[in-house]
Amino acid sequence: xxxxxxxxxxxxxxxxxxxxxxxxxxxxxxxxxxxxxxxxxxxxxxxxxxxxxxxxxxxxxxxxxxxxxxxxxxxxxxxxxxxxxxxxxxxxxxxxxxxxxxxxxxxxxxxxxxxxxxxxxxxxxxxxxxxxxxxxxxxxxxxxxxxxxxxxxxxxxxxxxxxxxxxxxxxxxxxxxxxxxxxxxxxxxxxxxxxxxxxxxxxxxxxxxxxxxxxxxxxxxxxxxxxxxxxxxxxxxxxxxxxxxxxxxxxxxxxxxxxxxxxxxxxxxxxxxxxxxxxxxxxxxxxxxxxxxxx
Amino acid sequence: xxxxxxxxxxxxxxxxxxxxxxxxxxxxxxxxxxxxxxxxxxxxxxxxxxxxxxxxxxxxxxxxxxxxxxxxxxxxxxxxxxxxxxxxxxxxxxxxxxxxxxxxxxxxxxxxxxxxxxxxxxxxxxxxxxxxxxxxxxxxxxxxxxxxxxxxxxxxxxxxxxxxxxxxxxxxxxxxxxxxxxxxxxxxxxxxxxxxxxxxxxxxxxxxxxxxxxxxxxxxxxxxxxxxxxxxxxxxxxxxxxxxxxxxxxxxxxxxxxxxxxxxxxxxxxxxxxxxxxxxxxxxxxxxxxxxxxxxxxxxxxxxxxxxxxxxxxxxxxxxxxxxxxxxxxxxxxxxxxxxxxxxxxxxxxxxxxxxxxxxxxxxxxxxxxxxxxxxxxxxxxxxxxxxxxxxxxxxxxxxxxxxxxxxxxxxxxxxxxxxxxxxxxxxxxxxxxxxxxxxxxxxxxxxxxxxxxxxxxxxxxxxxxxxxxxxxxxxxxxxxxxxxxxxxxxxxxxxxxxxxxxxxxxxxxxx
Numbered sequence: 001x002x003x004x005x006x007x008x009x010x011x012x013x014x015x016x017x018x019x020x021x022x023x024x025x026x027x028x029x030x031x032x033x034x035x036x037x038x039x040x041x042x043x044x045x046x047x048x049x050x051x052x053x054x055x056x057x058x059x060x061x062x063x064x065x066x067x068x069x070x071x072x073x074x075x076x077x078x079x080x081x082x083x084x085x086x087x088x089x090x091x092x093x094x095x096x097x098x099x100x101x102x103x104x105x106x107x108x109x110x111x112x113x114x115x116x117x118x119x120x121x122x123x124x125x126x127x128x129x130x131x132x133x134x135x136x137x138x139x140x141x142x143x144x145x146x147x148x149x150x151x152x153x154x155x156x157x158x159x160x161x162x163x164x165x166x167x168x169x170x171x172x173x174x175x176x177x178x179x180x181x182x183x184x185x186x187x188x189x190x191x192x193x194x195x196x197x198x199x200x201x202x203x204x205x206x207x208x209x210x211x212x213x214x215x216x217x218x219x220x221x222x223x224x225x226x227x228x229x230x231x232x233x234x235x236x237x238x239x240x241x242x243x244x245x246x247x248x249x250x251x252x253x254x255x256x257x258x259x260x261x262x263x264x265x266x267x268x269x270x271x272x273x274x275x276x277x278x279x280x281x282x283x284x285x286x287x288x289x290x291x292x293x294x295x
Numbered sequence: 296x297x298x299x300x301x302x303x304x305x306x307x308x309x310x311x312x313x314x315x316x317x318x319x320x321x322x323x324x325x326x327x328x329x330x331x332x333x334x335x336x337x338x339x340x341x342x343x344x345x346x347x348x349x350x351x352x353x354x355x356x357x358x359x360x361x362x363x364x365x366x367x368x369x370x371x372x373x374x375x376x377x378x379x380x381x382x383x384x385x386x387x388x389x390x391x392x393x394x395x396x397x398x399x400x401x402x403x404x405x406x407x408x409x410x411x412x413x414x415x416x417x418x419x420x421x422x423x424x425x426x427x428x429x430x431x432x433x434x435x436x437x438x439x440x441x442x443x444x445x446x447x448x449x450x451x452x453x454x455x456x457x458x459x460x461x462x463x464x465x466x467x468x469x470x471x472x473x474x475x476x477x478x479x480x481x482x483x484x485x486x487x488x489x490x491x492x493x494x495x496x497x498x499x500x501x502x503x504x505x506x507x508x509x510x511x512x513x514x515x516x517x518x519x520x521x522x523x524x525x526x527x528x529x530x531x532x533x534x535x536x537x538x539x540x541x542x543x544x545x546x547x548x549x550x551x552x553x554x555x556x557x558x559x560x561x562x563x564x565x566x567x568x569x570x571x572x573x574x575x576x577x578x579x580x581x582x583x584x585x586x587x588x589x590x591x592x593x594x595x596x597x598x599x600x601x602x603x604x605x606x607x608x609x610x611x612x613x614x615x616x617x618x619x620x621x622x623x624x625x626x627x628x629x630x631x632x633x634x635x636x637x638x639x640x641x642x643x644x645x646x647x648x649x650x651x652x653x654x655x656x657x658x659x660x661x662x663x664x665x666x667x668x669x670x671x672x673x674x675x676x677x678x679x680x681x682x683x684x685x686x687x688x689x690x691x692x693x694x695x696x697x698x699x700x701x702x703x704x705x706x707x708x709x710x711x712x713x714x715x716x717x718x719x720x721x722x723x724x725x726x727x728x729x730x731x732x733x734x735x736x737x738x739x740x741x742x743x744x745x746x747x748x749x750x751x752x753x754x755x756x757x758x759x760x761x762x763x764x765x766x767x768x769x770x771x772x773x774x775x776x777x778x779x780x781x782x783x784x785x786x787x788x789x790x791x792x793x794x795x796x797x798x799x800x801x802x803x804x805x806x807x
Binding site: 222 | 547550553
C-alpha cells in the first residue's frame with residue numbers, strides 16, 4: 001500500500017505507475033490543516049477522472065472526531081474509491097460510526113450500499129487491545145493496518161532497528177485479522193534511504209505472516225514485491241506438490257507424497273498460496289509458461 | 296644549365312620528373328624555420344604568439360570568414376568569448392561561428408550578433424538566453440543545427456570551410472602538441488576539436504597550461520597547428536565537468552530505468568560481447584547501473600562503450616564488464632582521469648564517432664543506445680531541441696547518429712514533465728526521424744515502434760506494460776488536456792540539417 005500525500009498533484013496524478021497493490025491517498029497526517037479542503041477536492045477530482053487501472057484505491061480520511069472527518073466521508077464516498085481507511089481506530093464504535101455515515105452517503109448518492117470497503121488503522125495501545133472487536137465491527141472491513149509511529153509515542157518509546165517494541169502489537173493485529181478473515185498490513189518504514197533496514201523489516205513481517213507493507217516511497221514498492229515473490233525453487237516445489245495431489249486424486253487415492261514426504265492439507269494450501277503469489281507478481285509467469293512449453 | 300643555391304648544375308628538365316624545382320636554399324621553402332633566420336637550434340623554435348590579437352592578425356582573419364570552436368569546456372568555456380571580444384575590438388564583421396555546440400557560457404554572443412560581428416551560427420545546440428533571443432529572431436540568417444556526425448561530415452566533405460579554428464586546449468607544448476587530459480582546465484577527450492584541427496585553414500591553440508615538448512600523448516598534432524597563445528585561464532573547472540554523478544533516488548526515474556533495462560535485456564541485442572552507448576542523464580545513469588546487474592547475473596561482458604563517457608561507464612570498465620571505451624567527449628572528472636591513464640580508454644574524433652559518409656563510423660557498431668527526448672510523437676519522431684513553447688533549449692548532439700546506427704535505440708522519458716506531455720501528436724521539431732527510433736520507455740509504459748516487430752515479439756511475454764504509442768499519447772492527453780498550439784511567425788530562425796546534409800526541419804520564430 002503506497003502512501004500518497006493528498007495535496008501533491010504530481011504524485012496523485014499517476015500514483016499507480018509503481019504498481020503497488022493499492023495506493024492510499026492521504027487526507028490526514030501529511031496534509032496541513034490549511035490544505036485539508038484543497039486536498040479533499042484534489043483527491044475527489046482525481047478519483048473521478050483518472051483511471052488508476054488495476055490498482056486498488058484507498059483514501060485515508062481524517063477521524064470523525066476532527067472537524068474534517070465528516071466532510072471527508074461525504075466527498076470520498078461520492079468519489080468512490082475502493083476503500084476508505086480510518087486512522088487511529090481505538091474501538092469498534094469508531095468503525096461503526098464511519099460505517100453508518102458511509103451507508104447514509106451511499107444511500108443519498110445512489111451508490112450500492114456496502115460497495116465501499118473499510119480499512120481500520122490501529123495506531124495506539126487502546127486500539128491494539130481492542131483489535132479483535134474492531135476486526136469484527138463491520139462487514140465493510142477488509143483489513144487492518146498497523147501504524148507504528150503514533151503507537152511508539154503512545155508507548156513512551158521509539159522505534160528500534162529490531163522492532164522489539166512493535167512485536168506484541170504486530171502479533172495482536174495479525175491474530176485479530178486472521179481470526180476475522182481480514183488482511184493485515186504492516187506499518188511504514190520511514191527512513192527511505194535505509195534500503196537494507198527496510199529489506200530486513202519486510203522479511204521480518206513477511207515471516208510473521210503479514211499480507212503486505214505500507215510504503216511511503218515508491219522506490220520501496222519493488223523491494224516489497226521482490227521479497228513477497230516466491231523463489232523459483234518454492235514455485236517448483238509448489239507445482240510438484242499440486243501435481244502429486246492431482247494425480248493422487250485422479251487415481252482415487254487420498255494420500256500423496258513428494259520426495260517421500262506425506263502431503264497433507266496445510267501443505268497443499270501453502271503451495272496454492274505460493275503459486276497465487278507467483279501469479280500475482282507476474283515475474284515468474286512467463287518462465288513457468290516457458291517451462292511448461294519445453295516440458 | 297642553371298646552378299641551384301647549392302652551386303650545382305641542375306637541368307631544366309629531367310626524364311621521368313614532371314617538373315624540376317631547383318634547390319633555393321635550406322631555409323627558403325621551410326617557412327617555420329625561415330622565421331629563425333637560419334638558426335639551427337631548431338628545438339627552440341616555437342609557435343607562440345603574444346596575444347590572441349596577434350594570432351588573429353597573423354592568421355589574417357577577414358570580414359565574412361568562418362571561425363570555429365569546440366564545446367569540450369562545456370559551461371565553463373572562456374575561449375569563445377575571449378576570442379570574440381578581441382575580434383569585435385578589431386572591427387571585423389560578418390563572421391560565421393561554427394562551434395561544435397554552444398552552451399550557457401556563450402551569452403555574450405548576443406552582443407556580437409547585435410553589433411554585426413557575428414551574422415551566422417552553425418552549431419549542434421543553443422541554450423538559455425542566447426537560444427531565447429535566437430528563437431525571437433535575433434539573427435537574420437537562420438542558425439544551422441547539425442548532429443555531431445553531421446558536423447564532421449560537412450567539414451570533411453568541404454561543404455563547410457573553416458578559415459580559422461580557435462581551439463582551447465588544457466595542455467599544449469610550444470609546437471602545438473595538445474591534449475585535454477591534464478592541466479587545471481582538463482576536459483578529457485578533444486574529439487570534436489580534432490576534426491577542426493585537421494581541416495581548418497589556420498589553427499590557433501589557446502592554452503593555460505604550456506608544458507615541455509613533446510606533450511605526449513597528443514590529440515591535436517604539431518603539424519596541424521599554426522599559432523599558440525598562452526592565457527591565464529581557458530575555462531572554469533566547475534563548469535567544465537561535474538563531479539561524481541550519483542545514482543538518482545527519484546522513484547520515477549528509477550521506474551523508467553527498470554523498464555528500460557528489462558527491455559534491453561530481452562530485446563535480443565544484449566548478449567555477451569554487446570556494445571552500448573548511454574548518456575549522462577539521470578535515467579540513463581540508472582539504466583547503466585541496472586545493466587551492470589544483468590551483466591553480472593548473466594555473466595556477459597560488453598566489447599565496448601561509445602560516446603560521451605561517464606564515470607559510471609568507467610566504473611564498469613574497471614570492473615571488467617566493458618572491455619574498451621571509445622570516447623569522443625568525457626562527461627565528468629572520473630572519465631577525464633580514466634582517459635588520461637588507461638590505454639583501453641581511447642580518444643576518438645567526431646568523424647570516427649559518427650560521420651555518416653566516411654568509410655565507417657563507430658555509431659554503426661553499437662548494439663544498444665539509450666537516448667532522451669523532450670518530445671516524441673506518435674510516429675516516433677524525436678525532438679531534443681525545442682521546448683513545448685517553441686523556444687530552442689537543447690542540442691541535436693549524437694541523437695540521430697546513434698539512433699540510426701544502433702541495433703536498438705531506446706528513448707527514456709517521463710510521460711509528463713510538469714504539466715506538459717512528452718508523448719504528443721506531432722513534435723515541434725524533428726531531430727531524429729521516427730523510423731530510426733525503436734522503443735519508447737516511459738514511467739507509464741513501453742511502446743515499440745511497429746516497424747520493429749522482432750523486438751515486439753521478444754518483449755511480448757516479458758511482463759512489461761506494453762502499449763501502442765497512440766495509447767501512451769492518449770494517457771498523457773487525458774491528464775494534461777490538449778494544449779493550445781504555439782504561435783509562430785513566418786520567419787525561419789533555425790534549420791535542422793540531418794546527419795547526411797539534407798534539411799530535416801525548420802524552426803520558426805516564436806510570436807511574442
